[in-house]
Amino acid sequence: MIFSTLDDLRAACRDLPAGDEAAAAAALARQAVLTKPPGSLGRLEDLAVWLARWQGRAIPRLDQVSIAVFAGNHGIAARGVSAFPIEVTAQMVANYAAGGAAINRLAETAGATLTVVPLDLDRPTADFTKAPAMDEGEFLAAVSAGYAAVAPDLDLFAVGEMGIGNTTAAAALCAALLGGGAARWVGRGSGVDDHGLSRKRDAVEAGLARHGAKVADPLAIAAALGGRELAAMMGATLAARRHRIPMLLDGYIASAAVLPLARMASDALAHCRAAHCSGEPGHKALLPALGLVPLLDIGMRLGEGTGAAVAMLLARAALSCHAGMATFSEAGVAEKTC
Numbered sequence: 001m002i003f004s005t006l007d008d009l010r011a012a013c014r015d016l017p018a019g020d021e022a023a024a025a026a027a028l029a030r031q032a033v034l035t036k037p038p039g040s041l042g043r044l045e046d047l048a049v050w051l052a053r054w055q056g057r058a059i060p061r062l063d064q065v066s067i068a069v070f071a072g073n074h075g076i077a078a079r080g081v082s083a084f085p086i087e088v089t090a091q092m093v094a095n096y097a098a099g100g101a102a103i104n105r106l107a108e109t110a111g112a113t114l115t116v117v118p119l120d121l122d123r124p125t126a127d128f129t130k131a132p133a134m135d136e137g138e139f140l141a142a143v144s145a146g147y148a149a150v151a152p153d154l155d156l157f158a159v160g161e162m163g164i165g166n167t168t169a170a171a172a173l174c175a176a177l178l179g180g181g182a183a184r185w186v187g188r189g190s191g192v193d194d195h196g197l198s199r200k201r202d203a204v205e206a207g208l209a210r211h212g213a214k215v216a217d218p219l220a221i222a223a224a225l226g227g228r229e230l231a232a233m234m235g236a237t238l239a240a241r242r243h244r245i246p247m248l249l250d251g252y253i254a255s256a257a258v259l260p261l262a263r264m265a266s267d268a269l270a271h272c273r274a275a276h277c278s279g280e281p282g283h284k285a286l287l288p289a290l291g292l293v294p295l296l297d298i299g300m301r302l303g304e305g306t307g308a309a310v311a312m313l314l315a316r317a318a319l320s321c322h323a324g325m326a327t328f329s330e331a332g333v334a335e336k337t338c
């Protein structure tokens with residue numbers, strides 16, 4: 001879908017399709033008769049039922065699993081908010097093509113296809129302390145690119161990102177939409193020192209001072225403080241919801257990217273599970289605001305969709321039990337008596 005106007009995008013956020021409650025109920029009923037004490041597989045049981053609900057299959061499948069990584073460059077990076085130079089974004093895109101990045105290895109391990117979408121890397125967004133990061137046309141083009149990257153028939157999907165400076169954009173979005181000031185949302189990202197950290201806080205405060213008045217309009221805030229890869233992740237998440245594809249959210253940046261979407265429609269993330277809680281401290285505060293409980297908390301703080309790829313292994317474990325275990329009657333095992 002191509003969004004030509006903000007109103008087109010707003011319209012796509014309305015009347016979102018619900019999950020398939022009959023498939024979810026059938027999956028839940030199956031979980032109750034598999035040869036284990038009820039609930040003993042913990043969140044693996046929830047994962048199986050969630051896959052069933054959004055795939056519309058009592059016994060879901062994980063044949064078409066996909067990760068889309070969006071890459072964008074940020075004008076704010078010129079303010080010394082990252083430990084790495086802006087050239088690293090394009091260099092990492094080349095690394096993805098060569099197969100040498102963490103996400104290449106983890107996507108392969110998870111049995112997921114990897115698509116990388118670079119978004120105008122030679123045209124960084126504007127420095128948000130001086131102007132909106134993107135004008136309306138740039139923002140809508142990025143959201144549309146994200147939407148278009150999602151095939152409608154996937155069994156499981158995740159987004160990831162690459163963009164030097166994007167933890168600053170993520171922190172600014174969170175601070176604008178959730179409050180609490182820069183200190184609550186700014187962390188070290190890819191590893192800035194104390195001076196970098198204070199430049200990062202200053203940048204976020206300056207962005208809030210310049211654009212904070214737009215806070216009533218989540219899309220205006222996303223355009224003013226976000227980035228192309230964040231806008232694309234939002235578009236892809238909306239597409240997954242409209243196609244009823246279950247989706248795993250990656251780390252801090254992916255989660256911040258969908259915050260404006262959650263503001264547009266309170267149940268917009270119903271098809272999502274949070275793959276993990278990032279080591280970036282703002283993520284711990286952001287996930288409850290999105291109504292999400294992370295599956296993993298193992299100190300990952302890379303982005304690229306890597307946390308989501310690891311959580312896909314949990315989804316595969318959940319499905320293996322759900323589809324392959326014997327029931328009490330099949331195995332001749334006596335059921336619970338009290």
Ligand SMILES: Cc1cc2ncn([C@H]3O[C@H](COP(=O)(O)O)[C@@H](O)[C@H]3O)c2cc1C
Nearest residue numbers: 082084161162163164165166167189190303
């Ligand atoms: C080599 C390298 C690979 C990465 N892969 C993901 N990120 C992560 O770090 C960046 C955000 O951190 P900051 O806001 O501090 O720039 C993003 O590109 C994110 O995906 C990387 C960063 C680097 C340096």
Ligand SMILES: O=C(O)c1cccnc1
Nearest residue numbers: 251252253278301302303
């Ligand atoms: O949580 C993330 O996604 C993250 C954290 C730090 C740096 N890059 C990504």
